[in-house]
Amino acid sequence: MSELNNVSGKEEILRIENLSINFGGLKAVDDLSFSIMENEIFGLIGPNGAGKTTVFNCITQFYRPTAGRVLFKTAQGETENLVGQPVHSIIRKGLVRTFQNVELINELSIMDNVLVGAHMDFKASGFEQALRLPRARREEKQIREKAYEVLQFMGIAGLAYELVGGQPYGVRKKVEMARTLMCSPKLIILDEPAAGLNDVETQQLSESIYQVRDKYGCTILLVEHDMRLVMSVCDRICAISFGKFLACGTPAEIQKDPAVQEAYLGEKEDSES
């Protein structure tokens, strides 16, 4: 129970066990369990208010789950229960997220925003930084080079020194994605990456999700409303409704699942009559 399983050659990277969280009397997430394999693109879907973002927040410890465990195989290769750990320590373990409403610093350049993602990689002390001693300078240089590579990968290197504040939504989303790549993550959690994007941008997004997985070797967990994107990109999908588990499987399985159809389209009698 306590360790992550090894199913048919693939290892689990994240396993949610009996996760529950209550807000007052409301059970936002109720006894939810699912697991994600390494190098997988995993989708979490559900109607509005199903508790998808709440699950994300429970995984990244922005919310403290009332019950259950979140087992994660960290970048250091150990299996840890994330529940109860400080929010800012989660990224150290190789788990990083984006936000539904892009959270960037408008007054800074794209480059500086991306560099924030490498916060953990600085080893030089404040003293060394204040005096710009060799180690601090070397680190800054290395990390800037890495940031430039990531920006090139995302196709926005040309805008590196532009302010984030004036950028269109599509670019801001890319900046957020670039920021997550700075910490060499094992698992990236994307909260509605396609929200607010047009068709072309959504197409680009699904390509870059593949590329991120292949080039950086990460696992991706995404919450998304755009069903076309979810069905085309994800290897496996978990559907939830009102905080409860509905089904888990490949996109084709999920589409056929009666419980999922009911949650999205209403009960069968209603749809027939």
Add this chain to the structure above:
Amino acid sequence: MERKKSFSMNYYLRYLIFGCVMALLPLLTNAGILKTSWIGIIGGTIIYTIAGLGLNLLLGWSGLISLGTAGFMGLGAYISAYVTGDLGLPFEVGILLAVLIPLVFGILIGLASLRMEGLYLGIVTLCVSEVLRKTFDELEPVTGGFSGKQANFPTLLGIFKLNQQSTYIFLVVIMVLLMMLTYNLANGQLGRALNAMRGSQVAAQAMGVSLLKYRLIAFSLATAFASLSGALYVHFIRFVYPSTWTLPVSLVIMALIVIGGLRSVFGTFIGALIVYAMPDLVLKNIPVIGDINGLSYVLSGVLIIIVVLFYPGGVINLFYKLHSVITGGGKKKAALPQTGEEQESMEETHE
């Protein structure tokens, strides 16, 4: 990356040139070109700049408010005066204690700031400042009460006795060092973490920025800068009264960073020059309106309104624009390997 090195050399050079130009002032007064009173006024500007740099780290970079700057300046001043005067310890020990003791208060406020935001934080810091001021009034054996406390010009390393002019030079050196320090910190990992905290607390946490740690750092730095400026004040002015350290001083320091430029190192100095030095150097010489009491506050208020409405980046941005007009916009883009805050040397403005 070749370019980056030349740039970092370049900005150190800018601060050095700035410091050298500032250090010329005593020569000019000795030669009779400027009045001797200029040394006192520009020295005061430097002291305000130092406190302003600290508050800029707090308010500008981290987005946290403090109305307690005056209290900490006073605390630094009294501690240094007491340690060097009554206890007879060297100047360096005085400065050290004057920074370390207020630092404890700063850390406590930083802890409290985790549970408070905006206005409430402002009120708490104001309270701390007022409690400190009242303490200066009442704790007569240490502070001398209402009649104030005296101090001497610094004696460096126990050998070099400074007079007013050399103390002024000493202030310039300290200010330039602190400016470089602030610039380095603000444009590195620390500055980005503070920025991230201001921009979005959730994103900052998700990126591994510990709110507790960086709020403590921000408050510690602001307090340390404020108390250091207070300690320098008492050794430059050589006198300290409790009634000096009231809310207006905190507000003037806040006004000067808003007017000069939030998140700008040179902007802080420009702001201090405009808010602190200009009323004394310029306004008082204007007939009729120069005699109005509190004119400098009116000026600060009007300037804040103008800056907030029309120049959100502060006066310093005017100089950037001027610079990019002179050098041409295209060239600037190519030569921007560093961060957004491209500092300009402002030597000219003070002459």
